[in-house]
Structures are given as structure tokens and as C-alpha cells.
Amino acid sequence: DGGITQSPKYLFRKEGQNVTLSCEQNLNHDAMYWYRQDPGQGLRLIYYSQIVNDFQKGDIAEGYSVSREKKESFPLTVTSAQKNPTAFYLCASQWQKNTEAFFGQGTRLTVV
């Protein structure tokens, strides 16, 4: 199923709670990305990582954190500091720069 898996598909969070979204890939890709998609809008970059143990902030990193301890995994934590976390979150991976990025199926996060 594309080799990149996000879980869970749907996630509900109470205000003030941190939640972690999982992203795993078995494509042996070096680069991984997290994007946020709001209804009717484009994809905005949250964080990206080009190599294990290294990651960079994207355009909207505030209120989010990531780790890259393994090549296959790039989890995203949505912290309580993120004021409007309800959105669709997409993870992507890329073999090398300037090549196709493959997306996971996404996680829809809702704050209740």
C-alpha cells in the first residue's frame, strides 16, 4: 500500500493533551516530511528530516515536535501549544532530493 503507513486514521484529542501521530516507511527512503492540510487548502510543511537524528522546521512548526531515531520512523507530536490542531496530517517520504515524494493515507485529528 505504497510502503508508507500512517496511524491511526482518525484521532480525537481533548484540549490540553499531547498526541503522537505515527509514520512508518519500508521504502528505505532517507527523507521524510510532515504536512498539515486544512479543508480547501494546500499542504503546509510542519517538519522535515533528511537523515536519521536530524530534522528541520518547516513553515508551521510551532506547537509540533518530531523525532527521527530510526530511518523508517518519523513520529509527529501535536502538543497542547498548538492552538488549532484539528486538521488532516500527511506524512511523506522521498528517496533522494528532487524525486517523487510518496504520501501516507493521512491521519485526521479532531480536538473535542
Place this chain on the structure above:
Amino acid sequence: GENVEQHPSTLSVQEGDSAVIKCTYSDSASNYFPWYKQELGKRPQLIIDIRSNVGEKKDQRIAVTLNKTAKHFSLHITETQPEDSAVYFCAATNNAGNMLTFGGGTRLMVKP
């Protein structure tokens, strides 16, 4: 950083007509420009891409053109079909090729 603008945000065409979606980018050093199609509730998938050393690329009913001087690129879909209905995103990578920035998306509706 890179800024990608995409127009129009919605496009409605009759089946069999052509559709054109345009994007501009800000970083003159960008050198990779992919286009993604996202069907409702699904992940974005690459449909075509172009690199800066090429002015045009075609794949069956889909073509992409790039004007580096003007910093804009366009997606052309000919003989549109109802299954072409989706949201289309353009994107551009930075010079290092390690950061992919997306446009705001175009919702294409093909009327039978």
C-alpha cells in the same frame, strides 16, 4: 523560503474540454516541479513532474510546461474525463532539493 502560488482555486470544465492550472514560484534556484492529484479522501499521488533543464513534458493527456525566466509552470489536461475530477497541487523544491513547497491546490470538476 520558497513561495508557490496556484490558480485558479476551482475550475469547472465540460467533459472533453481542456483544463489549465498555473503556478508561480519565488525561488529562482528551484529546479524540480512535481504535480500531484488528490482524490477525495485519498492521499496525493504524483501525476507528472518536470526539472529545470526541460521546458515541456508530456504523458498522454497530461503535459507540463516550465518557464524559468518568468518563474511559472503550468499543467495542461486535454480531453478531460469525469475521473479527472480531483484536487491538483503543484509544488517546487528549493535549490538544495530537500524541501518541497506546495501551492494551495485547484479543485477540478469535469461535468459529464
